[in-house]
Amino acid sequence: MSDGTYTATLTGLGTCLPARTVTNDDLARRLDTSHAWIHSRTGIARRRVADPGTGTAELAAAAGSAALASAGRTSCDLVLVATTTPDRACPATAPRVATAMGLTGTAAFDLSAVCSGFVYGLSVATAMVRAGTCASVLVVGAERYSAIVDPEDRSTAVIFGDGAGAVLVERGGDPAGRGAVLHTELGSDGTGEDLITVPPGERYLRMEGREVYTRAVPAMVGSARRVAEAVGWLPGDIDAFVGHQANLRILEAVAKRLDLPPERVVANIEDVGNTAAASIPLALAWAADRGRLAPGDRVVLTAFGGGLTWGSAALLWPDVRPVHH
Ligand code: UT7
Numbered sequence: 001m002s003d004g005t006y007t008a009t010l011t012g013l014g015t016c017l018p019a020r021t022v023t024n025d026d027l028a029r030r031l032d033t034s035h036a037w038i039h040s041r042t043g044i045a046r047r048r049v050a051d052p053g054t055g056t057a058e059l060a061a062a063a064g065s066a067a068l069a070s071a072g073r074t075s076c077d078l079v080l081v082a083t084t085t086p087d088r089a090c091p092a093t094a095p096r097v098a099t100a101m102g103l104t105g106t107a108a109f110d111l112s113a114v115c116s117g118f119v120y121g122l123s124v125a126t127a128m129v130r131a132g133t134c135a136s137v138l139v140v141g142a143e144r145y146s147a148i149v150d151p152e153d154r155s156t157a158v159i160f161g162d163g164a165g166a167v168l169v170e171r172g173g174d175p176a177g178r179g180a181v182l183h184t185e186l187g188s189d190g191t192g193e194d195l196i197t198v199p200p201g202e203r204y205l206r207m208e209g210r211e212v213y214t215r216a217v218p219a220m221v222g223s224a225r226r227v228a229e230a231v232g233w234l235p236g237d238i239d240a241f242v243g244h245q246a247n248l249r250i251l252e253a254v255a256k257r258l259d260l261p262p263e264r265v266v267a268n269i270e271d272v273g274n275t276a277a278a279s280i281p282l283a284l285a286w287a288a289d290r291g292r293l294a295p296g297d298r299v300v301l302t303a304f305g306g307g308l309t310w311g312s313a314a315l316l317w318p319d320v321r322p323v324h325h
Contacts, residue, residue: 008129008181009173010318012073014066015285016059016325017163017272018050024158031154038158039270043248047161047273049146055087056164060142061100062325063164063281067138068101070323071168077134079108080125082117082277084306085144086110097140107134114196115244115305116186117141117277118165122301122313123184125169132171140166141277150204159207159246161273165281178295179318183230185223186311189215196306216250216304221257224302227312233298235259240293240317244303245269245279254302266292276305285322295319 023046024035038044050059060081068074079101081094094108113120118141125137142164149156173179192215195208220243228235235258243251248269255265268286275282280301287293297317304310 005132006130006171007173008126008169008171009179010167010181010315011170011173011179011320012067012071012168013281013285013288013320013322014063014070014325015165015282015322016062016066018048018054018059020049020051021046022049027158031157033154033158042159043267043269044158044273045270048163050144050162056083056085056142056144057087057093057096057100059144059162059164060093060097060140063142063166064097064138064140065101066323066325067166067168070320071170073136073168075103075106076136076138076168077107078128078137079103079106080111080121080137080139082111082113082121082139082141083143084112084114084117084276085147113309114307115246115276115279116303116307116309116311118280119184119301119303119311119313120186120309122167122169122181123186123311126181126184129169129171136168136170138166138168140164141279141281143276143278145276148198148205153204155209156205156207159274161275163272163275163278163282165278165285167281174318176296177316179316179320181313181315183227184311184313185227185230187223189308192308195308213247213250215308216246217253217257219310220254220302220304223310223312224254224258224300227314228300231314233314237298238264238300239297240264240266240287240299242266242280242283242287242299242301244305245272245283246274285324288320288322293317
């Protein structure tokens with residue numbers, strides 16, 4: 001994916017978070033849990049939850065429109081929606097998202113890689129732009145986990161949140177390379193398919209948290225190392241590490257093994273919880289808003305999740321201002 005004809009450049013970044021915030025104390029009022037347990041074990045203090053009438057498509061369309069606005073565009077060649085929580089099993093969510101954005105007629109499809117969905121989508125978008133198939137691809141990570149989380153299961157109900165984030169990837173771009181997606185790498189391990197799953201015939205998600213945690217750390221470290229090596233960076237050259245926000249302790253463990261100081265690790269899990277495919281673009285926007293990402297910074301994105309799946313991307317941060325819906 002590094003030897004294509006064209007450069008693929010990240011040019012826009014948008015988000016949509018539902019208005020309603022649910023705090024740990026709110027959850028502790030109805031579940032056998034506490035703010036102290038949740039915050040110390042996960043780093044999460046609050047998460048956003050969509051109203052029952054708000055679907056994944058609505059969140060995705062709002063984030064997608066925000067990303068187009070951030071890039072100063074009104075259209076794109078492809079809308080790619082990464083989600084674990086489509087509003088319907090069939091058809092895909094993306095055509096509805098494109099139409100909601102006023103882009104009826106635009107190619108649109110869903111991608112299912114659970115928490116790695118955004119990085120998988122970014123990889124596909126990069127490859128299609130590099131190959132010349134598309135001049136611009138909108139990659140949206142959108143989730144409404146409140147639809148599949150068992151409200152009575154304290155081991156998952158405290159973890160997940162709703163939201164959407166999106167980037168626009170375009171052909172060409174800055175001569176200095178700012179915004180260039182340099183390399184991506186992806187992997188999977190189906191032996192772990194039962195560790196994060198909605199079992200057949202059931203409504204709710206089940207997660208073997210401890211086992212997932214144990215597998216996540218080495219997989220993320222390996223993936224981040226491989227993508228950095230592919231573009232000639234030592235782990236110490238990484239200016240910002242933006243990992244999937246599943247658990248603050250996982251991010252800290254990965255950073256330690258990569259020898260990265262804490263200030264280079266982006267973490268917004270405290271405010272939004274684990275938003276699966278939306279997690280990395282939401283973290284990028286959070287960091288960009290706070291001046292934690294400067295144009296030209298060497299950024300590594302690394303995700304891990306259900307499937308099991310994982311993946312990383314190495315890119316140079318663009319001169320981009322996030323737009324929030
Ligand atoms: O996003 C996709 C990838 N997902 C992940 O990467 C998730 C990775 N896993 C994790 O982040 C952690 O495993 C969790 C945060 C899910 C759980 O933390 P843990 O430290 O692994 O806890 P545990 O599941 O081993 O449970 C420890 C104890 C248990 O009690 P006993 O058996 O020691 O008496 C649980 O019943 O904590 C109990 N527990 C809770 N207590 C209070 C589990 N959930 C809760 C809760 N509040 N919400």
